[in-house]
Amino acid sequence: MGTSCGLFAVALPLRRLLAAEAWVHELAARLTRFSSRSELSRLNAAAGEWVVVSDEMEAVLRAALRAYELSSGLVNAAVLPAMLAAGYTRPLAQGPTTAMLGGAGALPPLPEVLRVRDGSARVETGTGIDLGGIAKGWMADELSEMLGPNALANLGGDLRAVGDGPSGAGWPVGLTDVTLMLRGQGAATSSTRRRSWREAHHLIDPRSGLPARTGLDEVSVVAESGYEAEIIAKTALLLGPELAPAYCAARAFAWWLGESHDG
Amino acid sequence: MRPLLLKIGATALTLGATAASAFFVSSHLKNPAAPLQPAVLSASNGSSTSVLGGTVVVGPSVQPTDEEPITSTYAS
Numbered sequence: 001m002g003t004s005c006g007l008f009a010v011a012l013p014l015r016r017l018l019a020a021e022a023w024v025h026e027l028a029a030r031l032t033r034f035s036s037r038s039e040l041s042r043l044n045a046a047a048g049e050w051v052v053v054s055d056e057m058e059a060v061l062r063a064a065l066r067a068y069e070l071s072s073g074l075v076n077a078a079v080l081p082a083m084l085a086a087g088y089t090r091p092l093a094q095g096p097t098t099a100m101l102g103g104a105g106a107l108p109p110l111p112e113v114l115r116v117r118d119g120s121a122r123v124e125t126g127t128g129i130d131l132g133g134i135a136k137g138w139m140a141d142e143l144s145e146m147l148g149p150n151a152l153a154n155l156g157g158d159l160r161a162v163g164d165g166p167s168g169a170g171w172p173v174g175l176t177d178v179t180l181m182l183r184g185q186g187a188a189t190s191s192t193r194r195r196s197w198r199e200a201h202h203l204i205d206p207r208s209g210l211p212a213r214t215g216l217d218e219v220s221v222v223a224e225s226g227y228e229a230e231i232i233a234k235t236a237l238l239l240g241p242e243l244a245p246a247y248c249a250a251r252a253f254a255w256w257l258g259e260s261h262d263g
Numbered sequence: 264m265r266p267l268l269l270k271i272g273a274t275a276l277t278l279g280a281t282a283a284s285a286f287f288v289s290s291h292l293k294n295p296a297a298p299l300q301p302a303v304l305s306a307s308n309g310s311s312t313s314v315l316g317g318t319v320v321v322g323p324s325v326q327p328t329d330e331e332p333i334t335s336t337y338a339s
Contacts, residue, residue: 006334008333008334152333152334154334157335157336157337158336159334159336166333167330169326169328169330170326170328171333172328172330172331172332172333173332173333173334173335173336174332174334174335174336174337175319175335175336176314176317176319177314177319178312178319178321178327179327179328179329179330179331179332180321180325180326180327180328181325181326181327181328181330182325185324185325187336188336189336189337191337194337218317220336222325245318245320248320249320252322253322253324253325254319254320254321254322254325255319255320256317256318256319256320257317257318258316258317259316259317
């Protein structure tokens with residue numbers, strides 16, 4: 001998935017930590033769009049056909065549909081064609097490709113692109129799904145449960161902490177310039193400061209199909225779970241500086257709103 | 264005679280209902296301190312700090328600490 005992962009646990013047998021690491025590698029291989037052999041790529045390439053999917057893939061796809069609802073359409077996994085048009089066609093370590101933004105337009109509603117039923121899913125012809133942050137948040141939540149009662153899982157910045165942490169006061173997690181003690185909470189950052197190139201970046205505004213420019217370029221959030229934090233952070237960034245404070249106040253436990261220098 | 268009584272009765276009923284409504288409304292003034300919809304704009308319960316380039320708000324259910332973080336949301 002082109003990102004890093006950190007697993008922390010107190011009083012956990014090493015074999016369980018290793019099993020969790022193996023699970024991360026297995027899921028990442030299934031959910032990445034950067035491999036043509038991944039489960040996600042096969043689903044995207046099926047051109048409107050129903051495809052048998054694993055339990056985990058089904059769960060993440062359903063999570064993507066729920067994220068679309070929770071964000072009123074701002075978190076839209078049907079973003080793959082727009083990301084490819086912006087030049088994000090391969091891991092950024094290999095460099096972006098030429099952006100082709102001339103034909104950009106609003107993304108189609110996710111429920112019209114993605115359909116899921118028990119054990120199978122379908123992606124409309126000519127569209128594509130990227131599970132990016134949704135998958136990271138979902139995996140962090142799953143891992144935090146998998147690792148036991150006192151653990152923290154960080155999937156590329158989407159994390160969830162359970163239990164009292166190593167000192168008994170919680171898990172110290174950095175959120176911009178402050179450190180917060182998390183217990184049974186998740187956190188995530190949505191940012192256009194990273195994964196950016198030339199005039200583009202990876203965070204697509206579904207209303208335009210273009211890299212987002214809202215006046216905020218970074219939002220970090222603490223919420224109930226990593227999945228929720230991911231949705232809230234991305235939605236707040238897309239809402240912009242006028243609406244994001246009230247939105248975060250209604251949904252998050254703590255938040256950082258970073259204003260962009262180019263407005 | 265009877266139509267006149269009916270008119271007087273209807274008028275009295277209308278005036279009575281109006282007076283009763285006015286009394287009810289004036290005795291149930293809107294509380295300007297009442298909260299808006301669920302917890303929107305409740306950031307006042309937490310601490311808000313402006314730092315270079317943005318704002319950090321920490322609500323009451325999260326504790327800031329001076330400890331070194333073991334990880335952060337900037338891992339990617």
